[in-house]
Amino acid sequence: METVVPGDAPGTGTDHDDDDDVRAFSPMALARIAVTFAAGVLVWLDVHEPWVRLDVIGVAGLVFGGWPIFREAWSSLMERRMTMELSMVIAIAAAASIAEFLTALVILVFVLVAEELEHLTVARGRSAIHALTDVMPRTARARRAGAVVTVAVDDLVAGDRVLVAPGEAIPVDGAVVDGRSHVDQSRITGESMPAAKGAGDPVYAGSVNQAGAIEIVVERVGADTSYGRIVEAVERAGRSRAPVHRLADRLAGQLVWFAFASAAVTFLVTRDIHDTISVVIVAGACGVAAGTPLAILGGIGRSARLGAVVKGGLHLENLSRVDTVVVDKTGTLTFGEPSVGAVLPEGGTDADTLLALAAAAEARSEHPLARAVVRAAAARGLAPLEAETFDNTVGLGIRAVVDGRRVLCGNRRLLEADGVEVPPIERDAASSQVLVAIDGRFAGRILVADAVRPEAAGAVRALGAMGIRTVLLTGDVPAVAEAVAGALGIAEVGAEMLPEDKLARIEALTAAGRVVAMVGDGVNDAPALIRATVGVAMGSGTDVARESADVLLIGNDLARFVETIEVARRTRRVIMQNFAGTLTVDLLGIALAATGHLDPMLAAFVHVSSELVFLLNSARLLPGRDRGAPRTPGATYGLPSAVRNR
Numbered sequence: 001m002e003t004v005v006p007g008d009a010p011g012t013g014t015d016h017d018d019d020d021d022v023r024a025f026s027p028m029a030l031a032r033i034a035v036t037f038a039a040g041v042l043v044w045l046d047v048h049e050p051w052v053r054l055d056v057i058g059v060a061g062l063v064f065g066g067w068p069i070f071r072e073a074w075s076s077l078m079e080r081r082m083t084m085e086l087s088m089v090i091a092i093a094a095a096a097s098i099a100e101f102l103t104a105l106v107i108l109v110f111v112l113v114a115e116e117l118e119h120l121t122v123a124r125g126r127s128a129i130h131a132l133t134d135v136m137p138r139t140a141r142a143r144r145a146g147a148v149v150t151v152a153v154d155d156l157v158a159g160d161r162v163l164v165a166p167g168e169a170i171p172v173d174g175a176v177v178d179g180r181s182h183v184d185q186s187r188i189t190g191e192s193m194p195a196a197k198g199a200g201d202p203v204y205a206g207s208v209n210q211a212g213a214i215e216i217v218v219e220r221v222g223a224d225t226s227y228g229r230i231v232e233a234v235e236r237a238g239r240s241r242a243p244v245h246r247l248a249d250r251l252a253g254q255l256v257w258f259a260f261a262s263a264a265v266t267f268l269v270t271r272d273i274h275d276t277i278s279v280v281i282v283a284g285a286c287g288v289a290a291g292t293p294l295a296i297l298g299g300i301g302r303s304a305r306l307g308a309v310v311k312g313g314l315h316l317e318n319l320s321r322v323d324t325v326v327v328d329k330t331g332t333l334t335f336g337e338p339s340v341g342a343v344l345p346e347g348g349t350d351a352d353t354l355l356a357l358a359a360a361a362e363a364r365s366e367h368p369l370a371r372a373v374v375r376a377a378a379a380r381g382l383a384p385l386e387a388e389t390f391d392n393t394v395g396l397g398i399r400a401v402v403d404g405r406r407v408l409c410g411n412r413r414l415l416e417a418d419g420v421e422v423p424p425i426e427r428d429a430a431s432s433q434v435l436v437a438i439d440g441r442f443a444g445r446i447l448v449a450d451a452v453r454p455e456a457a458g459a460v461r462a463l464g465a466m467g468i469r470t471v472l473l474t475g476d477v478p479a480v481a482e483a484v485a486g487a488l489g490i491a492e493v494g495a496e497m498l499p500e501d502k503l504a505r506i507e508a509l510t511a512a513g514r515v516v517a518m519v520g521d522g523v524n525d526a527p528a529l530i531r532a533t534v535g536v537a538m539g540s541g542t543d544v545a546r547e548s549a550d551v552l553l554i555g556n557d558l559a560r561f562v563e564t565i566e567v568a569r570r571t572r573r574v575i576m577q578n579f580a581g582t583l584t585v586d587l588l589g590i591a592l593a594a595t596g597h598l599d600p601m602l603a604a605f606v607h608v609s610s611e612l613v614f615l616l617n618s619a620r621l622l623p624g625r626d627r628g629a630p631r632t633p634g635a636t637y638g639l640p641s642a643v644r645n646r
């Protein structure tokens with residue numbers, strides 16, 4: 001009942017915006033409700049009071065029970081803001097002034113109960129978000145001075161060694177130093193299959209150790225871990241304000257004013273103080289005022305469960321309106337972990353030299369093609385060469401000097417820009433190609449194939465079913481782009497697109513009135529991610545992409561992205577239902593009250609119960625408890641002797 005008016009400053013009155021208190025009922029609030037209720041009963045029973053001119057029980061009940069609300073109303077008055085508290089207090093005072101103490105007390109009980117229930121619902125929303133952190137163990141078994149002791153995770157520092165038994169959650173980010181196991185890290189990376197871990201492999205806090213016992217060396221603890229950062233982003237998002245939130249506040253404020261104006265008219269016309277009080281009381285706005293942020297919190301929490309970190313309420317709102325999804329190919333539709341299929345030298349260079357020079361040139365690039373070339377050279381056991389100079393042109397490729405030779409690795413455009421004559425090239429739709437020139441002469445090409453993500457086709461189909469158009473924009477050549485698009489059922493394709501071309505296409509789409517989500521992973525996608533209505537980065541993507549994005553897909557799973565759009569749409573639907581419902585109930589209620597069909601107590605009941613329905617409607621969005629929550633460590637599990645005897 002604690003509304004809510006534009007410019008509502010945090011920290012005023014019994015403001016609930018900042019307390020993370022997830023307690024059940026507060027004892028003081030309960031006491032106020034009980035006292036007010038008791039006073040109501042006494043007044044109703046008409047217990048004898050010695051003072052004729054003053055109803056002491058009624059006044060005392062009102063003052064004690066309503067104290068926090070009076071205080072808030074007073075501060076609203078001082079700030080010249082019309083709030084729900086103020087209007088309620090005016091109604092209560094009006095009832096009391098005509099000695100209708102029973103009415104005043106009953107209204108107050110309703111107000112107090114509603115306020116408390118609202119607190120509880122909102123607290124549950126907060127705790128649902130906090131529940132994300134519950135998977136992080138609070139204690140760990142660490143090696144200290146030759147013994148294994150249970151310590152608080154917060155007391156761990158980098159370099160500590162921690163033992164993790166089968167079935168336990170991993171408490172920190174670190175690396176395995178002993179033992180082997182499989183680890184379910186779906187919560188962090190989204191991979192659904194447990195990953196094999198042995199000495200030297202990284203492990204992440206919040207993932208769950210499966211079969212074997214492992215010992216890990218601590219690298220990062222708490223909020224610094226990958227999972228800690230995810231939780232932090234979600235919590236920050238939960239606190240941010242979406243435009244629809246401001247709209248809700250405005251609507252709530254206007255409803256209070258409207259009820260007030262209607263009450264004034266009612267009094268002028270009917271001269272009936274009861275009906276006037278009913279009019280003030282019947283219009284509730286908490287369903288929109290508190291229900292909107294609660295719904296957004298629920299939507300963001302639910303998305304986080306799907307592995308999508310939505311960085312703010314604004315982005316969730318935008319996501320609900322998306323009608324066009326632009327994707328890039330490498331790393332988004334494909335795994336972005338391509339492998340070299342063939343090395344095809346030309347003009348007298350031999351394959352190993354070609355690959356070795358290319359690998360040296362590509363060594364410092366984070367492009368998936370570059371990494372594939374480097375891996376292939378290492379796999380063939382070629383002696384690593386060092387590039388003397390290195391120049392990366394996004395969307396074209398690499399210019400480097402290796403062993404005194406000028407090496408170009410990239411596409412036709414790069415080579416031709418440097419005056420290299422590139423012969424006609426046979427295109428194989430299944431592979432991308434890295435063209436290589438040495439000292440200004442075309443020296444051959446390296447075929448690199450990347451696997452399409454298995455969920456991509458289903459995701460594109462699901463988007464289509466939701467009425468969303470999918471567009472593929474890639475830096476790769478048309479043959480490869482069209483092959484991938486064809487396999488996935490994407491009709492609209494742009495190939496050989498430089499980063500600025502992708503950007504221009506996004507701008508053209510938004511200029512045409514489309515609401516565009518751009519999904520990408522690379523440095524070349526960053527400008528488009530920023531310009532799109534919603535930028536979505538793959539979790540495995542480059543840092544630039546992850547920073548530029550509004551939504552981060554931790555699990556790289558496009559199917560989860562589609563589900564996130566559904567969550568966003570549902571959130572929007574719930575908010576709109578609350579808007580429409582509140583308006584209907586309030587307008588109807590005011591009309592009934594003004595025409596003498598609602599007495600004040602019934603009006604209070606209508607106000608409170610309708611609000612509660614809308615709050616609960618929002619609460620439906622809150623994610624449920626995590627099913628796969630692991631057991632916490634601390635108990636002693638049997639460790640294999642390899643780990644125990646160290």
Ligand SMILES: Nc1ncnc2c1ncn2[C@@H]1O[C@H](COP(=O)(O)OP(=O)(O)OP(=O)(O)O)[C@@H](O)[C@H]1O
Pocket residue numbers: 328329330331362365367369370393394395396397398409410411432433434473474475476477497498499522524
């Ligand atoms: N480091 C590199 N090594 C070799 N070729 C490169 C490199 N960087 C870019 N290229 C060439 O430039 C083209 C465009 O690169 P860009 O990174 O813009 O897109 P992409 O990786 O092909 O695909 P997508 O746009 O779908 O991610 C690549 O297809 C490749 O031919």
Ligand SMILES: [Zn+2]
Pocket residue numbers: 001002084114284285286607611
């Ligand atoms: Zn209310």
